[in-house]
Amino acid sequence: MRRVVITGQGTINALGRNVRETLEAMREGRCGIGDLEFQDVDRLSIRIGAQIKGYEAEANFNRQQIALYDRFTQFTLLAAREAIGQSGLGFSGELATRSGVVLGTSGGGMNTLDENYRTVYADGKNRVHPFVVPKLMNNAAASHVSMEWNLKGPSFTVATACASSNHAMGQAMQTIRTGMADVMITGGSEAMLCFGGIKAWEGLRVMSKDACRPFSANRNGMVQGEGAAVFVFEDYDHARARGAEILAEVVGFAMTSDAADIVMPSKQGASRAIVGAMKDAGLNPGDVGYINAHGTGTAANDKTECAAVADAFGPHADVLMISSTKSMHGHLIGGTGAVELLACIMALRDGVIAPTIGYQEPDPECALDVVPNVARDAKVDAVLSNAFAFGGLNAVLALRSV
Amino acid sequence: MSDSINDRVIVILAEQAMIEPSDISMDQSLEDIGIDSLGVVESIFAIEEAFDITVPFNANDPTEGDFDISSVSAIVHAVQGLVAAQKT
Known part of the structure; x- marks a missing residue:
């Protein structure tokens, strides 16, 4: 079986807008959790989360892209841009057909759902933007990555709640291992920090109102975050042959x-x-x-x-x-x-x-x-x-x- | 009112095509000004929002129904008709 290595990584999350900032925050033990900021937050009992503050879609995408990219897709594309940039790969000809994308997400375009439900239920409007469906669908992010970088091989989205990304990356690894593809863009994304997203979680009574303290005896629940991380998984021989920097090997x-x-x-x-x-x-x-x-x-x-x-x-x-x-x-x-x-x-x-x-x-x-x-x-x-x-x-x- | 509908439709189409309104002439088709099938659907949504009307348009068969989108002038004419019919 072929060996699989990682030759690129990218992210945007509450700790940083890229990998360097994120790792620096992790080294310093910095906390990205704070007060949530979005419409109707005052009607929630849970008001903290690891939100990407000061994020402006307009700084990264044009109006037509924003009409089609939910927040989870935007995060994915930004992370993918960093990861693929680091890998140094370009996708054309044979390599394009031998490369795919498998991503994890649980809620998909949750903000799009939330906004449009508000429009028809709360605001009483009877018409929504025509792109609601292609914007909210769970595979939107994977599809836009494939379109942006010309990835024509196996591409799909995995939704297994909190294990979605690991299942996706496991699939990406197997796809290369078994010879179905030479390069797979993989990872996952979530953007569930909106009124409906948090309101649903509140119901389960598993959310903390003050902090996420894993393994500490006084822990009192989970705290949601948002963002994406994307990796370039590549056949080991392929990466070696082109002299790529190898970040790690995915061995199991x-x-x-x-x-x-x-x-x-x-x-x-x-x-x-x-x-x-x-x-x-x-x-x-x-x-x-x-x-x-x-x-x-x-x-x-x-x-x-x-x-x-x-x-x-x-x-x-x-x-x-x-x-x-x-x-x-x-x-x-x-x-x-x-x-x-x-x-x-x-x-x-x-x-x-x-x-x-x-x-x-x-x-x-x-x-x-x-x-x-x-x-x-x-x-x-x-x-x-x-x-x-x-x-x-x-x-x-x-x-x-x- | 009619002139105003004319101008407003052209502004909507220009925005969709990402060109200046002055670059649009009445005899052009949507394809001519660079609006694809997804753009047509979005343009119709924008027209419905702007004029508070319902446009009978089926993307499966754009020639079906009474809403003629074969040219800019045809669209303006159709919108004028819908506004007159639905605003009375």
Whole structure:
């Protein structure tokens, strides 16, 4: 089977408008969570989130593009521009047909839905803009990436709630591994910070009103974020032949289903995904130095995830580092695994482990090294990235330095 | 009123085509001024919004129905008719 490497990365999220700014914030343990700003926020009981403040669509796109690009598509295109730019790839001829795009998102064009529901339900208007459907559809971002960069191979969108990006990146990896494509643009995006998006989440009573404190005994829920991260996955030989800079190798991927509960996670399902990813990568537990946790800051996730890691790693669970960067960039739902992969690549390339900030009180049920509050210098050769979605769909990626 | 409809339709089409209103002549087709099928749908939406009318137009078969979009003057004429019919 062919080897798969990463030759480009790009992002926009509450921590930064690009990878450099984002990694700097992660190294400094900066928090991107603050007061939400959008219409009707005063009618919400949850008013915090990791929002991209001061973002202006007009600064990046023309009027006709904005008519077609929902916020989640805009974020995707900006991240893709950075990633593909870094890779140095141009897509024409044979390479164009051998390149595709697979992206994760959970809500798709949630802002478009919200705005237009407001128009017809609240404002009583009887007409909406003709592009509502192509703007809100979940595959809009993937399609616009394929159109913008002339990617003519396998392209689609994956929606598995909070695991969407990991499932997408796992698919991208498999697509190259098995020879269906040579280059895949992958990652994910979410833009759910609008009245309807937060109102829906409020109902579940899993959202924090003050902060995201994963693994801390006094945690009180998750905090939503928004943004995108996009990567260039490339066949190893293809990347080597053109002398590309290789950021990391994607060595393993596994997915499992709990087949149990629509919201409560399962230790067994998570553990099987972790073990599966290591097995697929040919890694032993002792090889893994860092895990970017799903770490939502909810009681249900954090306890289950720590138990699953202990189960999968045995004694090595006490040695490895596991942090949740959601404490800084919030939970990007369908885009979260993609932004979190940036922290994994930073660990491998720069030897910097992003911290779990907001950590205040040890929890005996989460007694792992969660890299509390301050980033740490450490050399790691292999890392995992966990994602465990509502609906019991788990996806774990394994990366190694090259 | 008619002249005003004429001018306003041309402004809408010019904005859609991203050209100056003065660059549009009445005998041109939408294709001539660079408006594609998606642009036609958006133009009709803009016309409906501007004049608060309902335009009978089916993108599956643009020649069906009474709304003639074969040229700028045909569109202006059709809008004038709809405004007269729907505003009385």
